Every structure is written in structure tokens, then in C-alpha cells.
Amino acid sequence: MIAAGPGEETHMECCHCHSQWDFRKEHGAGIHLTPQKTLAALSLVREGGIHDISHDIYYGAPMMRPNQTPFLMSMFASWRDTISRRRKAGVRNEVGTNLERVEMTMHVGTHVDALGHASVGARMFGGRDAEEEVTSWGLETLGAEHIPPMVTRGILFDVGGANGLAAGEVVSVDDLERAAARGGFTVEPGDVAMIRTGWGRHFETDNARYLEGEPGIDVAAAEWLIARGVVAIGADNMAVEVMPNPDLGLLLPVHQLALVEHGVYLIENLALEKVAQAGLFVSCFAMLAPRFRGATAAPVRPVLLR
Numbered sequence: 001m002i003a004a005g006p007g008e009e010t011h012m013e014c015c016h017c018h019s020q021w022d023f024r025k026e027h028g029a030g031i032h033l034t035p036q037k038t039l040a041a042l043s044l045v046r047e048g049g050i051h052d053i054s055h056d057i058y059y060g061a062p063m064m065r066p067n068q069t070p071f072l073m074s075m076f077a078s079w080r081d082t083i084s085r086r087r088k089a090g091v092r093n094e095v096g097t098n099l100e101r102v103e104m105t106m107h108v109g110t111h112v113d114a115l116g117h118a119s120v121g122a123r124m125f126g127g128r129d130a131e132e133e134v135t136s137w138g139l140e141t142l143g144a145e146h147i148p149p150m151v152t153r154g155i156l157f158d159v160g161g162a163n164g165l166a167a168g169e170v171v172s173v174d175d176l177e178r179a180a181a182r183g184g185f186t187v188e189p190g191d192v193a194m195i196r197t198g199w200g201r202h203f204e205t206d207n208a209r210y211l212e213g214e215p216g217i218d219v220a221a222a223e224w225l226i227a228r229g230v231v232a233i234g235a236d237n238m239a240v241e242v243m244p245n246p247d248l249g250l251l252l253p254v255h256q257l258a259l260v261e262h263g264v265y266l267i268e269n270l271a272l273e274k275v276a277q278a279g280l281f282v283s284c285f286a287m288l289a290p291r292f293r294g295a296t297a298a299p300v301r302p303v304l305l306r
Contacts, residue, residue, distance in 0.1 A: 028115050028125060028263020029231045030148035032190035041153045041284040044306070051280065051304040053194075053271050055203055057109035062207045062269075064107075064238060071108045076101040106144065106297035112232070112289050113266040116142030117296040118255040125260050138294020147265065147289040147298060150192060152231065154285025154304055155185050157195045158276045160215075160236075164198020167213030170242050171195060173224045176217075183281030189229030192285045196272040200236025203269060216242040222254045226262050233258060234267030234302075267302065275304055 055061070059071055079096025086095060107113075115125040116139035122130040125142055133140050157179040159171050176195075180186060187193065195217060202210040214237035217225075222241070225233055233240055241254035258264040267287070275283075287302035 027146060027148050029226075029229070029265065030150075030263075032229055032231050033148055033150060033152055034190065037153070037190040038151045041151055042305075044153065044282065044284045047306050049306045051275050051278070051283075051306070052301065053275060053304060054110035054301045055269055055271050057104070057299055060207070061109055062203060062210050062238065063105070064211065068105050068107055069103075071105075072103040073100050075099075106292060106295045106299060107268070109299055110267070110269045110271070110301065111297045111299045112144075112147055112287070113255070113259060113268070113297045114139070114142060114144045114147055114295060115259050115263055115265070117266075118252065118259040120256050120260050123260065125263050135294075139296060140294070143292070143294040144289055144296070144298040145291040145293045149289075150231065150285060150287045150302075152190050152192055152285055153188065154192045154194055154283050155180070155187065156183060156272065156275060156281045156283075157193060158183065158272075158281070160196050160198030160276070164201060165215035167199070167215060168242060168244055168246075169197075169215040170246060171197060171215060171217045171221055173221050176221055176224060185282050187225065187228035187230060191228075191230050192232045192234060192267070192287075193225050193230045194267075194270060194272060194285075195233070195235040195240070196276045197236055198273075200270065200272055203236075203271070211238070213243045214238060216240055217254060218242055218246070219253050219257055222257050226258065226264055230264060232265035232267055234270045236270050236272045238268055240266045240268060267300070270302070280304060280306060 057071055059073060061071055063070055075098060077099040079098055083094055083096045116133060119130050124130050124133050133142060157176050159175045159179050197215040199214050216235055216237055258266055284305040285302065286305060287300050289298040289300050292298050
């Protein structure tokens, strides 16, 4: 990563002109999700066990101000109101229904970032210009509706140990290599890499601490994963990458590298404590993102099948 001087645009060493993806593609690294990859992942399922690795979405869930707004839900129509209205309309069977109204950012709880979430200056994935891509009604071509369904191999890098890592602690390439050796796997194209730092144990139990910073990968570790063809990188923290960055002049460089330069998805706020305790290092990963057209992310409920 090259730091920007005053008034200069930050850019990545792996210039966008060298991107391996056709600029017409909206799925980015999703091109690795072949039928063969899906079948190989499904062959890992032996017991039929399902491990949910998502968190609840609720009022009070951690959010990063000022960009992220709180999740709000209120009852828009209750059983009392609907019975009363229907009774006046001649309905005799006292049927009541409850409906809510929700206001939220798509970056609440466990979610996956769409490729249009980040930019390098005005440049977005595929060389698209943010002036044209980002509209008042959402993203033109890089929205959440293009996030592909993922049924593929999930690999768990347990780097947190018994006590977990501290905020600002870097997960390096060496850390990933050692975790892969302990887990008995190598990274393959189309994998979803999940990184357990131990920071996720603060989600909901100590939200203020969860938001103070986080351990996570640096640019070198992200490059190592991307070079091996991962389709997505997830972690048990708010942003996947280390915060604050050791170079205080940089903010979210892994977002720029993964989303903008390589079309690799980021999955945030994963719940990985139980699967790490179970030693589930290689499994079938399944995740579907709702098709919120033009959205910069989507809430998800990923599961691991064993």
C-alpha cells in the first residue's frame, strides 16, 4: 500500500490496470465458484450437522458511527389494529396479523460487502467511476444483487488462541500459514477464508470494546489470500482488517485491495468461537445474500455443514 500525501489519491501497488478480471464482470472473484467447486464442497458433508456462524440483528447491535446508522424496528401493524379494521370490513374470524417496519444500514450484524462498498478515490471495481456508479438510488452495477450464492469450501484460520488477540494486533502472513498448518489445509481457488481472532467474543457482551478497534489482517496477509484465489475473506470483527492500522495514515486499505482491486468479498461480524472450539477447520460453507438492488452490502446468515 502506498500512503497518500496531502491532496493525493491513495492507490494500491497492484495497479487496477493489472486486474485479472474482465471489467464487464460484476461477480468479481465469484468466477471461482464453479460447479466442480460446489460439488467438492458438498462432498465434505458427512454428518449433516449445521453450524450457524452469524449474529442476531437487533437494536443496539454494534455500529461504526458516523457512517453507520442504528438498526431500528417498530411494529407497523399489530393484531389489535388489523382485527379491528377487518371486523369493520365484515371479516368474522378475528384474524390478526403483525407487521413491522425496519430502518437499517446493510452493514449491521453479520453481512457481506458488495464490490461497490469501497473506492480508491473515485475509482471502483472494474475501473468504474464513482461519479457514475453511485446514485441517489443506490449502486448502478456493483450492488448486492450481484453477490453470488456461495456453496463452497470454508477454511478456518484460528489465529486467536485461547485468549484472543488485542485491538490493533496484526494477523500476518506467518500467522495464516501457521494456522493453516494446524488446521491441516492449504488455500485453494474458490475458498472462503474465515479468520478467528477471538475479538468476536466481545460482540453483544461488550459492544463498546468491540468498537474500540480490532485485530485483523494487514495488506500483506490479504494479498497472500487473494493470490491463492479466495472468493471471500471473513472474520469475527467489524471490518476484517486490523484497526487502527499500524500506519495511522491509512484507513481500510484491505477494503481497497480486496473489493476495488480484486473483486474479493468481505464478510464481517462472523461468529466463529464455537466452530473453532469444535476444530471445524475445513467444511462446506453456504451463504446466500438477499438481492437488495443497488445496496453496498447485504445481511447474511452463513452456515458451515459437516
